[in-house]
Amino acid sequence: MRKYILLVVFIGLFLSLKAQNKSISDYNVVWNSQSKNSSESMPCGGGDIGLNVWVENGDVLFYLSRSGTFDENNTFLKLGRVRLQLSSNPFNTSDFKQELHLEEGFVSISSGKTKLKIWVDVFRPVVHLDLQSDKAITLKTSFESWRNEDHLITDAKELRANSYKVKQKFEVKTFKDNIDFQGNNILFYHRNRSDVENVFDYTVKMEGMNSVKDQLYNPIKNNTFGGIITGKNLKVAGNTFGKYADTDFKAWSLESIKASRSQQIDIALHVAQTETFEEWQKGLNNILIEAVNHKKEAFQQTITWWKNFWNRSYIYIEGKDSTVSRNYQLFRYQLACNAYGRWPTKFNGGLFTFDPAHVDKIYPFSVDFRLWGGGTMTAQNQRLVYFPMFKNGDFDMLKPQFDFYLRSLKNAELRSKVYWNHAGACFTEQIENFGLPNIFEYGLKRPEGYDAGMEYNAWLEYQWETVFEFCLMMLETERYEGRDISEYVPFIESCLTFYDEHYQQLAKKRGAKTFDEQGQYIFYPSSAAESYKMTYNSTTVISALKVILSRVIELPEKYIDSTSKEKWTMMLKRIPPIPLQEIDGHKTLAPAQTWARIQNSEAPQLYPVYPWGLYGLGKSNLETAINTYRLDPHVQQYRTHIGWRQHSIFAARLGLKEEAQELTREKFKDANHRFPTFWGPAFDWTPDHNWGGSAMIGLQEMLMQVDDKKIYLLPAWPKDWNAQFKLHAPYNTTIEGIVKNGKIQKLTVLPVSRKSDVVVMEQ
CATH class of the missing domain: 2.70.98.50 (putative glycoside hydrolase family protein from bacillus halodurans)
Incomplete structure (x- = not known):
């Protein structure tokens, strides 16, 4: 009997070790x-x-x-x-x-x-x-x-x-x-x-x-x-x-x-x-x-x-939801195939598009076809492809996206000079690989006297702030891997200069005062993503400027001198507060102070949660953000896993475990095509790379969130997901561990000195 018990224990231990020592080869696709x-x-x-x-x-x-x-x-x-x-x-x-x-x-x-x-x-x-x-x-x-x-x-x-x-x-x-x-x-x-x-x-x-x-x-x-x-x-x-x-x-x-x-x-x-x-x-x-x-x-x-x-890095989930981690690895493979490209991985199919009639029969064209163009880069979509690379530790793969912007910098600065005679880089939302607006989106049937620098486009007018998410990525490489970002700082400063000079110019054209009665910028007209148009003090603009200015001011002296630091400090003081509103008696984030119309179906009122991290776990304003997620009718109306929608990310950032799990499961379900991660077309094309990117970010945020030096583990991790993981955090840190039944069973933090910054949020 004793021998039998020992045998059972040995077999159980062997199976447990086998389950814990999963490898990437376990996810090979075999037909x-x-x-x-x-x-x-x-x-x-x-x-x-x-x-x-x-x-x-x-x-x-x-x-x-x-x-x-x-x-x-x-x-x-x-x-x-x-x-x-x-x-x-x-x-x-x-x-x-x-x-x-x-x-x-x-x-x-x-x-x-x-x-x-x-x-x-x-x-x-x-x-x-x-x-x-x-x-x-x-x-x-x-x-x-x-x-x-x-x-x-x-x-x-x-x-x-x-x-x-x-x-x-x-x-x-x-x-x-x-x-x-x-x-x-x-x-x-x-x-x-x-x-x-x-x-x-x-x-x-x-x-x-x-x-x-x-x-x-x-x-x-x-x-x-x-x-x-x-x-x-x-x-x-x-x-x-x-x-x-x-x-x-x-x-x-x-x-x-x-x-x-x-x-x-x-x-x-x-x-x-x-x-x-x-x-x-x-x-x-x-x-x-x-x-x-x-x-x-x-x-x-x-x-x-x-x-x-x-x-x-890796995330290996056991059991019935192992498809989530399997497809996480498969999509990461697709991204890695363009690790060293001169050009970024395109959100609308990357390198792996196929004959378009197999995506939609209304497109009986050659395999060169994809919706949303070939050399056109859409910032709101591209960002979702590249943000997950940080926690994956794929820092070398960020270079194509960064270089795209560096090559286009002079063109964007010349736009500001030609159209408005002021400094700074003006990047629109849908830009060509040479940094100018896509000609169709720019609009050729324009009213007489319309500003030549503006896109005559209901979705894209005044949408210039999306470039700041790539500025954030550039800054994050310095924080995550200690990269020298000297080549990126002038780019970031040029983008800030545009907002400083352009909105002062607009205010002077429309009234006698440059700033409002609090001495703050008047961001009008602005835009909150593609959704809320003709806004006054857009939440996405304000959040972006608050974060980027704060991060630039914190940079070491080798990157910015005292004069520049003083300039950006003054600009930060002039940024108005993030707009709030009340819904059913509860305080929530607003997409802007006011707006004229809703044009699309994003949720920019939650951008202070992601990507900007101004609201969320570990912060006193968490309840306001959760109220926004739960009560804002626009947020709830478009809550889904499809395409670039990022509700799974919002739910994870807010610690909403059940919703994050449900949406992430849906995000990572096998695609309709034979290869499991050829998702789409959703709003774009197949394979939909911003579908995959947003799914990856959501899963990462469920497992680990970071706030400068703080590292939160299991902030939205479901108890029934047993997993092995290895992710990267700021300051050249790796977090590797095993989670079982909602508890961390093994944890390795390198360097060891960073272990004191880890907060485990177990069930």
């Missing part, structure tokens, strides 16, 4: 059947390359995407589609298996003893295909392009993929790529034409910025992108034509010279703005040479990077 079409594809990538990989009718296919492939119309083009066909057709068998290996970052496809590994070098822009078989087989690899000829866009809906958005008085074309055999290789590229007016030229002209055009940053001019497909034992197999989904294509094919049991194919990709094509081609050749010279160590370097990436 045992082929896919019907590209909507059933699997993401694969690294560095700044994304592939949609699937097997259809025995053929292996994948789309090629890379950061920065913006054409003349600012459409974010796919590079092409690759098809692999094997002579023995080995994948049409019952033991078919396709697997995403998260820990190593690659996709494998196998059947019997035939195995194909598809992986992307994290440090070099090269895609690798490694095929092994027990029998000698031949293969045919094809590069398929739907841009083999110019495409005149005639359907108005298709224009929504680029920056024009609607029909123009002139023709809008997607110009053809250059594709041909080069020896026994396939060379393909798109070089933006200089003999046509592109969307940058048109935008600058129509927005009245021609006088400074030669000073403006222009990412469209001479942008060239493409690549080369190469491999040993390959010869040219000619051209074929076909149709995939709704789009005709032309294929350039290579085939095996002789049957072999192993075959490697490499695809080098290059994106650059060069004065000549020859310069671009030289860059591509250098990438290929580099890849060949480092092929042996490249795979090990890539595996090491992915393993280190997964070790940075």
Whole structure:
């Protein structure tokens, strides 16, 4: 009997340890059947390359995407589609298996003893295909392009993929790529034409910025992108034509010279703005040479990077809600595929869009299509993609988003100078990758005498404050990882300068006094997100300025001198208080002091809770924020998990455990498509990256919240979620632990000195 009891205890202990030692590989996605079409594809990538990989009718296919492939119309083009066909057709068998290996970052496809590994070098822009078989087989690899000829866009809906958005008085074309055999290789590229007016030229002209055009940053001019497909034992197999989904294509094919049991194919990709094509081609050749010279160590370097990436942070939930943490890791993988891109991960699909008719049948266009444009960056959406990277410790992945703003800074400052003759950077909500408002959102049918610097747009008018969330991120990198933020401080100060000078100017135009009777700014007209319009003293504006000014003033002397500190201290004193209102006899946050209309369905009255952290747990004003969440009819009317909605974040920040759990479960449910985190389209597109980002933030906030040096654990964590976790906190701190039945069972805080700052809010 004693031996039996000991055996039971040993088994129980073993199972407990096994449950606690979960690894990222437990979340690998495995498919045992082929896919019907590209909507059933699997993401694969690294560095700044994304592939949609699937097997259809025995053929292996994948789309090629890379950061920065913006054409003349600012459409974010796919590079092409690759098809692999094997002579023995080995994948049409019952033991078919396709697997995403998260820990190593690659996709494998196998059947019997035939195995194909598809992986992307994290440090070099090269895609690798490694095929092994027990029998000698031949293969045919094809590069398929739907841009083999110019495409005149005639359907108005298709224009929504680029920056024009609607029909123009002139023709809008997607110009053809250059594709041909080069020896026994396939060379393909798109070089933006200089003999046509592109969307940058048109935008600058129509927005009245021609006088400074030669000073403006222009990412469209001479942008060239493409690549080369190469491999040993390959010869040219000619051209074929076909149709995939709704789009005709032309294929350039290579085939095996002789049957072999192993075959490697490499695809080098290059994106650059060069004065000549020859310069671009030289860059591509250098990438290929580099890849060949480092092929042996490249795979090990890539595996090491992915393993280190997964070790940075994790949240593993046991039991019936393990889908939440599984999809948390899968979405984080999608974000990591653009870790080192020159351009930010787009909220509307990132690198992993697929044929649009599989998202919505009303869009029977090529795979280049996505709603909300290719080079247009929407701040309210982009922020949700990047905020979760802090607690994940993915600080290196923030650089593309920050660099986007740094490159656009001069353009935004020139807007202020040209339109209003004052200093400071004016960033609107929907801006192009060159920092000017999207031309459609700017509005071309404008009343006579309307301010040329303003967007004539019911949703976006006076919405300039969203840039401050990225200022906050820049400041947070200094606090979280101790990064030197010298390059970001002038940017932040320029954004503050705009508000200081612009609203003083507006007040002087409208009355005899610059400030109100309390000596404070008059933020009119302003906007509370896209929802509350023509506001007086918007809550989002006031919250942003209070936090950013306070944080700038706190910076060490190496970042700002005493004169600047004095200036920002005075500005902070002039910021009015956050507006409040009363609902059913309870004090609540108001979206503004007054407003003219409601235009959208956000909840800006809760932005003082998130992202600005002025109200919430550990603060005396918590009840006011909870009243706002519970009682404000606009907040409740649009309470949902769909898309960019952030009610799960608000609930977590306010310690509302049951609501946070319910909304987070819904957020992290499997998508309607085969890959679990290809959510959408919701309000945007599929895969919906701001859906995933907002879901991640909500889960993180349920588990850990930070307030400067204070770290709150389990502030909204449900008792029935047993989990392992590792997250990052400010001041180079990591928090790693095990929670069971609402109690912390094991906790490691590094550095140890930070343990005294941890407050465990157990059940």
